[in-house]
Amino acid sequence: MKIIPLHTSQKSIINRAIQHNREAQKEIFELHSPKMLGVCRQYVKDNHHAEDLMLSGFLKVFTHLHKFKHEGSFEGWIRRVMINTCLSYLRKKNPIKPTDEEYVYHDYATENLESTSVDDIQKLIDGLPEGYKMVFNLFAIEGYKHNEIAEELGITVSTSKSQLFKARKWLQENYRKMNLISKGHE
Amino acid sequence: MNNFEKSIQGKMQGREIQPSASAWERLSSQLDAQEQKKKRGWFFYIGYAASILLLVSLFFFMNEEGDNETAIPENTIVKDDFKIPETNQPKEIELLPSETDVIVENRNDKLPVKSKSIEPFEEVKTDSRVAFKKENKNKVDKALKKTTIIPLKNEIVIAETTIDVDKNIKSTPKLKRITNSTISVDSDALLYAVTHSKEEIRSYYEKYKVSRSDVLKRIEKELKRSNLKIDPNTILAEVERDVKEESFQNNFYRFIKKRVSDVAVAIANRNN
Numbered sequence A: 001m002k003i004i005p006l007h008t009s010q011k012s013i014i015n016r017a018i019q020h021n022r023e024a025q026k027e028i029f030e031l032h033s034p035k036m037l038g039v040c041r042q043y044v045k046d047n048h049h050a051e052d053l054m055l056s057g058f059l060k061v062f063t064h065l066h067k068f069k070h071e072g073s074f075e076g077w078i079r080r081v082m083i084n085t086c087l088s089y090l091r092k093k094n095p096i097k098p099t100d101e102e103y104v105y106h107d108y109a110t111e112n113l114e115s116t117s118v119d120d121i122q123k124l125i126d127g128l129p130e131g132y133k134m135v136f137n138l139f140a141i142e143g144y145k146h147n148e149i150a151e152e153l154g155i156t157v158s159t160s161k162s163q164l165f166k167a168r169k170w171l172q173e174n175y176r177k178m179n180l181i182s183k184g185h186e
Numbered sequence B: 001m002n003n004f005e006k007s008i009q010g011k012m013q014g015r016e017i018q019p020s021a022s023a024w025e026r027l028s029s030q031l032d033a034q035e036q037k038k039k040r041g042w043f044f045y046i047g048y049a050a051s052i053l054l055l056v057s058l059f060f061f062m063n064e065e066g067d068n069e070t071a072i073p074e075n076t077i078v079k080d081d082f083k084i085p086e087t088n089q090p091k092e093i094e095l096l097p098s099e100t101d102v103i104v105e106n107r108n109d110k111l112p113v114k115s116k117s118i119e120p121f122e123e124v125k126t127d128s129r130v131a132f133k134k135e136n137k138n139k140v141d142k143a144l145k146k147t148t149i150i151p152l153k154n155e156i157v158i159a160e161t162t163i164d165v166d167k168n169i170k171s172t173p174k175l176k177r178i179t180n181s182t183i184s185v186d187s188d189a190l191l192y193a194v195t196h197s198k199e200e201i202r203s204y205y206e207k208y209k210v211s212r213s214d215v216l217k218r219i220e221k222e223l224k225r226s227n228l229k230i231d232p233n234t235i236l237a238e239v240e241r242d243v244k245e246e247s248f249q250n251n252f253y254r255f256i257k258k259r260v261s262d263v264a265v266a267i268a269n270r271n272n
Helices: A005-016 A022-041 A048-064 A076-092 A118-126 A132-140 A144-153 A155-186 B004-012 B023-075 B118-125 B132-144 B187-195 B198-207 B214-225 B232-242 B245-249 B252-271
Strands: B091-094 B101-106 B109-114 B149-152 B154-164 B169-178 B183-186
Touching: A005 A022, A022 A048, A022 B023, A048 A076, A048 B023, A076 A132, A076 A144, A118 A132, A118 A155, A118 B004, A132 A144, A132 A155, A144 A155, A155 B004, A155 B118, B004 B154, B023 B252, B118 B232, B232 B252
Parallel strands: none
Antiparallel strands: B091 B101, B091 B183, B101 B109, B149 B154, B154 B169
16 A cells, blocks of 8 residues: 655645646645635525635635645635635625724623534524624634734724624624524424 | 634534535636636737737838938939930930841931841931931941940940031040940931031032021021021021022022921920
8 A cells, every 4th residue: 555645645736736737626626625615604695605705716726826835734725715705705795894993892702502503603603794704704713813804804903803892792692592592492 | 712702613613515516617617718818818918019029120121111212312323414405406316236226216206227227217207307318328327437336345335426516517426335235326417417418518508609607697587587596507407407409499598488487387386
């Protein structure tokens, strides 16, 4: 049994994909598309729309593949391209109106979501207003810092923080409502 | 990040959604379209570049041609002696050395004359007023003999015979280079030579006791009456060329008057 080091194999696939080798491109697509569709789905409410955004993201990935320097994670690089594609789309659709309001941080989130399914969590996120959703996704799921979010969305750091605070409050309230409804049904 | 967010992150970050079966096909067709666009763009750029290059080179090529054209006049040599002879000046007969024909040129008429034989000169119709005389054949020969042909490498130098109206025939060895290999012979000189000799005219004047200066004055008078600005010597030369013994026997001055009126009519016709 021949063992091919993963990074060597990935590098060679990437290099072939840069040379417009369709097989290599398909290989990359099949390997990363399920996760990337999951990322895109966080920003838009239906799978078809998310798939369109994902395809648009992969088109950018293959067009700019020669810019990848093999220094970081390839998946992380693709993920970032996907997030930027989604944010560009949302910003074109609904330009973010920054509100530089002061906020007071209160930790309402004490609930444990271990028993909640991914679909229910996605439904909760889908219900968030667009501005809150972008900041929450970037902060809570992608792990961006407030200054990175501010730079990415073209808003101030305090706006990013206030948007996150409102998103968190909105989610907790709606999570409680959702639990109450489900318990009531039971 | 609080517990609530951490638990959301834990569930959502690694989430996978399987794309539709046609996803790759759609992406593949998009990639094809993009690559074709890129290739077409490259060819378009090459096309544009080639077109611009062609236009620029054409522009410079045309400019260079224009410069050459303007440079031509600087190299042209203007020859003063290449003037068109005036009406009262003797005309030339061109002899083509490459051919055996001689072109007798007088006004607008051109008639071929073979240089080997003198016979064709009988056919020369230079002017209706000029009657050719068979008895003067030998004089034509003499006139042609006076015309010497001196070959110089590829060029031909010819001694041109010209007419001095006052002194009848005078051979002037005026050297002329003809680069296009043609021989020029003065037509008037040739015609004059085939009609009368200086001695013959003089003998007529003496025989019929006519003063040449009187004739000249009479011509001048007739020209003034006809309002013609022509040199009387030219008319006299014309008269002397055509004159016969019968003209002297009859009324010579009437003959002169008729000649002047003929000239006036000829000039009027030409102007029309």
